[in-house]
Amino acid sequence: MTDKELTDKSTTYRKNILKYIVGAKAGHTGGSLSCIDILNVLYNEVLNVSPRNFGSADRDRYIQSKGHCVEALFVTLADKGFFPESDLETLCRFQSHYIGHPTKKVHGVEQNTGALGHGLPLAVGTALAAKMDNKAFRVFTLLGDGELPEGSNWEAALTAAHYKLDNLCAIIDNNKLQITGTNAEVCDTHPIDSKFESFGWAVREVNGHDVKALKAVFAAMPFEAGKPSLVIAHTIKGKGISFMENSVKWHHGVPNQEQYQTAIAELDAV
Amino acid sequence: MGTITENTVINSQANQDVFSATLLELAQADRDITAVTSDSRGSGKLVKFGQELPAQIVEIGIAEQNLVGVAAGLASAGKKAFAVSPACFLTARALEQIKNDVAYSDNPVRLIGISAGVSYGALGTTHHSLHDFAVLRAINNITIVAPADNFETREAVTLAVKYNKPLYLRLGKKPMPLLTEDTGIGFEFGKGRVIKEGRDVSIIATGETVYPALQAAQKLEQESGIRATVVSMHTIKPLDTELILSLAQKTQAIITVEEHMVNGGLGEACAAMLLQNGYQKPFKIMGIPDEYTVTGSQTEIFNHYGLSADGIALAVNNMLVSL
Numbered sequence: 001m002t003d004k005e006l007t008d009k010s011t012t013y014r015k016n017i018l019k020y021i022v023g024a025k026a027g028h029t030g031g032s033l034s035c036i037d038i039l040n041v042l043y044n045e046v047l048n049v050s051p052r053n054f055g056s057a058d059r060d061r062y063i064q065s066k067g068h069c070v071e072a073l074f075v076t077l078a079d080k081g082f083f084p085e086s087d088l089e090t091l092c093r094f095q096s097h098y099i100g101h102p103t104k105k106v107h108g109v110e111q112n113t114g115a116l117g118h119g120l121p122l123a124v125g126t127a128l129a130a131k132m133d134n135k136a137f138r139v140f141t142l143l144g145d146g147e148l149p150e151g152s153n154w155e156a157a158l159t160a161a162h163y164k165l166d167n168l169c170a171i172i173d174n175n176k177l178q179i180t181g182t183n184a185e186v187c188d189t190h191p192i193d194s195k196f197e198s199f200g201w202a203v204r205e206v207n208g209h210d211v212k213a214l215k216a217v218f219a220a221m222p223f224e225a226g227k228p229s230l231v232i233a234h235t236i237k238g239k240g241i242s243f244m245e246n247s248v249k250w251h252h253g254v255p256n257q258e259q260y261q262t263a264i265a266e267l268d269a270v
Numbered sequence: 271m272g273t274i275t276e277n278t279v280i281n282s283q284a285n286q287d288v289f290s291a292t293l294l295e296l297a298q299a300d301r302d303i304t305a306v307t308s309d310s311r312g313s314g315k316l317v318k319f320g321q322e323l324p325a326q327i328v329e330i331g332i333a334e335q336n337l338v339g340v341a342a343g344l345a346s347a348g349k350k351a352f353a354v355s356p357a358c359f360l361t362a363r364a365l366e367q368i369k370n371d372v373a374y375s376d377n378p379v380r381l382i383g384i385s386a387g388v389s390y391g392a393l394g395t396t397h398h399s400l401h402d403f404a405v406l407r408a409i410n411n412i413t414i415v416a417p418a419d420n421f422e423t424r425e426a427v428t429l430a431v432k433y434n435k436p437l438y439l440r441l442g443k444k445p446m447p448l449l450t451e452d453t454g455i456g457f458e459f460g461k462g463r464v465i466k467e468g469r470d471v472s473i474i475a476t477g478e479t480v481y482p483a484l485q486a487a488q489k490l491e492q493e494s495g496i497r498a499t500v501v502s503m504h505t506i507k508p509l510d511t512e513l514i515l516s517l518a519q520k521t522q523a524i525i526t527v528e529e530h531m532v533n534g535g536l537g538e539a540c541a542a543m544l545l546q547n548g549y550q551k552p553f554k555i556m557g558i559p560d561e562y563t564v565t566g567s568q569t570e571i572f573n574h575y576g577l578s579a580d581g582i583a584l585a586v587n588n589m590l591v592s593l
Contacts, residue, residue, distance in 0.1 A: 057348060104375065111346065112375040115366055121336045122371055125343020125351075128328065132304070132349070152367070155336035163328075 001044050006211040009079070010040050011267050014240045016075040016085070022260045024091035026100060030237040030250035032072040034175040034208070035142060038233055039076045041214040042140060051081050054108060060137050061126050063110050065119020066144035066173060067101040068252075074098060074106070082108035117150025119143060120170055124156045127168035127228075138167045138221070146178030148189040154199070157228075161200025166222035169229040170201075173208065175237035179251045192232055201230045208233030241266055282448065285423040285478075286384045286441040290315035292427040293352060297326055303431060304328060304349045308337045313443070314354040314384050334359045338367035342377040350380070350431055357383025357399035357440055358390070365405055372436045373411040380430045381438045386416070387478065387529035388563070388571045389443040399440075400558050403506050404534025406438055413459055414506040416440040416477030419449045422504055425457035433459070442478045442529075444568050449484055449502070462510040468497030471586050472517040475527040476503045476536050479556075482572060483527050485579035490586055498586065509539050511547075518544060523552040523589045527582060529572075532557040552589045556582065 001009070013036050021027030043049070047060040064073050071091070078085040083106065090096035097105035101114030111122050123141035130137050143153065160168055172192060180186050189195070193203045202223035206213050214233070223229045237251070238244030241263045244253075255263060283291075297303035297319065306328045311317050320327045328344070330337045334355055341353035353360070360383050361368065372379045383402060390397035406414050413435060417423040423441065430437055437459075455463050465480070466487050475483035480502045487498040499521055503510065517524060524544070526537035537555030544553065556577060564574050572578050576585060 061347075111342075111377075112370060115370050117335075118339060118367065118371055121339025121367070122343040122346070122375075124336075125340035125345075126347045127343075128340065129344045129347030129349050132325065133347075152333075152335040152339060155330075155333035156339065158333070159330055159336055159340060162331075 003212045006040060006044060009044065010037050010211065011270050013040055013072070013075050013079065015264060015267050017071045018255065018260060018263055020075070020088045020091045021071055021254055023089060024093070025254055026092045027071045027254060028068040028252050029254065030177070030244060030247070031066060031069040031144065031173065031175065033239045033241065033244065034235040034237045035066070035069055035173040036072045037209045037211060038142060038171055038173065038214060039072050041211050041218065043076050043080055045215050046218045047140065048137070051107065058135060058137050061110050061123070061139045063119045063123050063126070063139070063141045064102050064113055065116065065141050066147060067113035070100060070102050073102055073109070077106070077108040080108070116144070116147035117152040120153050120156040123168060123170065124160045124165060127160070127165040128163055130167050131163065131165065138169065140169045140171065142171045142173060144178070145172055145174045145176060145183050145189065146186070148192070149187045157196060157199045157201065160228040164226040165228045166224070166226055169218070169221050169231060171231040171233055173235055174232050175235045177237045177246065177248050177251065179248070181248055196230045200227060202227040203230045203232065205232045205234065208235035209239055282445040283420055284443045284445050285417055285420060286443055287315045288420045288423040289382060289427050289439070289441055290319060292424050294319045294322065296428065296431050297323055300350065300431065301326065302348060302350045304344055304351050306330060306337060306341045306344065306351055306353045308332055308334050308355045310355050310384065313356065314382070316354060334364040335367050338364040338379065338381070339371050341379045342367065342371035342375060345377040345379045352380045352382055354382040354384060356397065357386035357402055358397050361399060361402040361405060361438070368406070368412070369409050373409050376411060376436065378434045378436060383438060383440045385443045386440040387442060388558070388568050391568045391571045392565050394565055395563055398563060400531040400563065402438070402440060403528070403530050403536060407507050407534060407539065412436040412438055413508065414438045414440070415459060415504055416506060417504050418477060418480035418502040419446045421448055422457055422502065426504070429457070429459060440477060442568070444478065446478060447481060449481060460505045460508045460510060462501045462503040462505070462513045464499060464501050466498065466500040468499045469520060470497045470522055471590060472499045472501065472521040472524045473527060473582065473586070474501045474503050474514065474517070474524060474536070474540060476506060477529055479527040479529050479577055482578050483582055486582035486586065489579050489583045494587060496586065496590065503536060506536055506539065509543060511543050514540055514543065515547060518549050518551065522593060525554045525556060525582070525586060525589065527556045527577060529577065530557050531560060533560055552592065554585060554589055556585060
């Protein structure tokens with residue numbers, strides 16, 4: 001896919017995220033908009049995973065640790081043909097499988113996530129199984145920067161380096177905001193790069209909204225043989241909608257009709 | 271059958287040692303069997319496993335949350351992951367990983383809680399697991415099994431390899447006499463085993479309390495002519511309601527015995543089920559009371575709380591006197 005095609009897809013995905021969040025009157029708007037370019041590039045350029053090979057033991061795995069941004073994942077999976085996009089009209093409705101966090105009841109979802117600090121240990125175990133079985137598949141997991149204080153992440157970071165899991169890539173959606181305020185105000189985890197480097201990871205930083213740069217960074221994986229790869233993706237919470245960008249109130253804010261129309265108009269103008 | 275003699279204690283091993291020996295034997299023929307440990311291969315007797323099958327053991331270090339999360343990842347990719355860690359840490363520190371990564375995500379991890387109950391009696395409450403039945407019973411999609419003896423342990427481990435669902439196996443560290451091998455009853459998760467029959471009272475015990483329960487039954491018969499049925503209720507969930515309801519009909523009273531706090535364990539599971547089925551005969555739960563737990567050897571703690579041949583026999587006598 002050309003960079004232009006990918007960028008256009010991101011715009012479509014952003015519109016769909018907003019559409020279904022407005023329909024559900026619930027959702028994690030800001031974070032879904034910050035990570036959607038990463039998901040776009042992963043599913044359209046990087047991952048060997050599709051509705052056809054999802055039952056194969058050799059498929060690549062994507063585990064979304066920041067499960068609350070499920071709208072970004074659902075919109076992407078629908079576009080990839082895992083289920084009809086119209087299913088998302090039931091988002092968060094009574095008895096719908098399309099709930100506010102990823103569940104395996106939805107075709108294409110690898111693990112039931114939502115509690116933070118769970119994606120990385122799961123990804124480490126999955127990547128370790130690939131190594132033990134001499135399989136070539138790779139494992140990707142997306143973490144929010146706000147979930148880094150969960151201790152299980154650091155336990156898993158040690159294990160990933162200990163077992164030299166260079167088939168593992170963790171991506172941090174580094175939008176620098178969480179529900180209470182900035183990461184720095186809540187629990188300052190910076191510097192993230194040197195922390196992971198000291199744990200034995202190879203680290204790269206990227207503009208998490210630049211599809212060309214994202215393609216390049218994933219193509220360079222593993223960044224070092226014998227080391228797990230960490231991508232620190234610098235992103236903007238609420239990216240693409242002027243009044244949502246860098247505003248913590250859109251962590252799980254739901255646009256009203258007027259805001260929704262303004263947002264769509266902004267995306268149409270891109 | 272159902273009689274304890276001097277021979278029953280000869281060659282007895284701890285259930286957790288039988289677990290590790292059985293797992294090694296099975297793993298030699300199945301390369302997907304993977305032991306996952308949290309610096310626990312010594313206490314889990316998995317040193318030999320690590321030496322003989324180094325490619326089938328994953329050492330995590332002392333990090334139980336990660337132990338369970340990684341095991342769930344391994345299981346999702348087809349490994350028969352046995353996450354082995356002291357029950358006290360496994361089922362408390364890693365409870366959210368058990369709830370979400372194993373049970374909710376339906377990753378078939380075999381959680382092996384070693385040195386369970388008050389096996390680490392003198393080490394204190396940090397090292398006791400008297401909450402594990404209660405917390406795991408309140409989580410959907412996990413089978414809870416506490417084998418009574420070496421025979422049941424061997425059977426449970428063999429079944430666990432084929433059991434493609436979340437499972438918790440609770441094992442102690444004290445050598446256990448062979449109690450049930452000769453009974454000719456099969457072993458199946460969810461089906462309690464009647465190891466002694468009697469029409470007066472039912473003693474439903476689990477794990478390492480089946481031994482004193484059987485001793486109590488012998489004592490009652492010899493000293494008071496009271497005939498007790500003794501059940502090894504090795505599976506706490508799903509509970510064998512059919513068997514318990516049949517005992518409710520056949521015998522005059524039911525007493526449950528467990529190496530667990532009286533809150534939320536086998537006894538309350540039986541009580542709730544019996545009450546909802548109209549049971550109105552005497553019923554008693556024996557376990558560790560809701561208090562600051564005494565310390566000492568497992569046997570000393572059992573004796574202190576009446577989870578002994580004498581204590582259980584006394585409780586049965588007191589119940590039957592009131593009839």
